[in-house]
Amino acid sequence: MRVVIVGAGAAGLTLASNIRNNDEETEIVIFTKSEDIAYSPCAIPLVLGGCIDSFEDIIMHDSKHYLDKDIQIHLSTSVTGVDSSKKTVTFEKDGCTQTIIYDKLVLATGSEIVAPEFEVDDMDNVFSLTNINDGRIIQESLEGKKEIVFISNMSIGIESAYELARKGYDVTFLEQSFGILPLFLDGEMAGKLVELNEGVNFEINSNVTSISTNGSKKEIHYNDKIITADMVILPSNKVPSIFLAREAGCEIGDFGAVKINEFLETNVEDVYAIGDCVEVTSHVTGTPTVSPAGTTAVRQAIILSNNLAGNKLTFDPVVNTVVSKVGDYNYASSGITEAFANMIGLPVVSACIETCQKARYYPENNKLYVKMICKEDGTIVGCQMLSKGDISSRIDALSFIITDNMKCEEIIQKEFSYTPSLVMVVNPIVQISLEMMKKIKS
Helix, strand or coil, rough: EEEECCHHHHHHHHHHHHHHHHHHCCCCECCCCCCCCCCCHHHHHHHHHCCCCCHHEEEECCHHHHHHEEEECCCEEEEEEEEEECCCCEEEEEEEEEECCEEEEEEECCCCEECCCECCCCCCEEEECCCCCHHHHHHHHHCCCCCCEEEEECCCHHHHHHHHHHHHEEEEEECCCCCCCCCCCCHHHHHHHHCCCCCEEEEECCCCCEEEECCEEEEEECEEEEEECCCCEEECCCEEECCHHHHHHHCCCCCCCCEEECEEEECCCEEECCHHHEEECCCHHHHHECCCCCCCHHHHHHHHHHHCCCCCCCCEEEECCEEEEEEEEEEEEEEECCHHHHHHHCCCCEEEEEEECCCCCCCCCCEEEEEEEEECCCCEEEEEEECCCCCCHHHHCCCCHCCCEEEHHCCCCCCCEEECEEEEECCCHHHHHHHHHHHHHH
16 A cells, blocks of 8 residues: 655654554655754744754754655655546656655645735845744844844744843734734733743734835834834744645635544545644534644544554544743643634633642742633633643643533542642642632622
């Protein structure tokens, strides 16, 4: 059997490796436009900030690693067409057009950047920040620069903004929404994250209308104001990459992503899709959504590798659990935000608390800020956290809680661990649940 995979991101490469782990006989062929593979995009800000020495350090494997596992990988190659009736893929490499036959085709094409709606008169010193090559270009261009403006860039941009501010650059972040990270944090939590950190000048609700050039400077026009900068980082607005899916005859959903079933199959026989290019189901709302996260891509790849080996595993609905670091603080989110609930007309109740990561008397401690969102019957549908300390295990616990449709009153019955040096005797998840119960009763 020959499996052809289009895309060498987290989804495509994880799938290839897991297929090979399950089966030494299957022929595996990967196509990617990029020259770089097997790197962590989340680590790009850490290189820009100097926490990690070089971009080469965040590349985990080169193409030889996959060739040694008998996985064919075609770098710098564009797949230009799919004929699902003939089960062929057409690609261009080194100026030549070729065709390959597949038994199973997996579309792991990821997402693509959408050009900003405002006008940019000259792209000199105006950059995108979405992949490792963008990071290299920005790093090389920093010399002699002082003032940097980011515009509505998502997590990778916000993290990079703080890392560059830490290195002494004068950084401004123009957020076009009501607050930073609007997919993950409600306004008050986003505002708290900005308030707690120092180093970056944030302006929300910034309606950028154009970027113009004035000598060596860039002028960013927004809200009838002008700010100048030596360098501008554009928004990283992405949409699912679906050209090949359309070519293959795959159905596209309301979110502009490939529709798949629980087995990661498209409506076209022997064509599958995984990663950022697919539409998934929200566990909270039961409606279609997208989940452009590396963890989702990897989970889908592992499940699909099992299915291609003859097992029948299903991909469950998502709650979109994330954790990341902005400046000196970590933020985490799982489920839906209160703003999203209001937007879709779902009645919810919310509560916020300020507590501690560890026992209050423990000398090395960090404050923990928690917001919980529940349905009116107490079913937990979302949670957000901020702290200097590690909150990954807490948000993971909330992910399981939301997935299990648990109510606040059930949380206070659950058993949590305790030791003064790690956690309070009344776990913060119990604390916020108790606060929510008061809100629901009132």
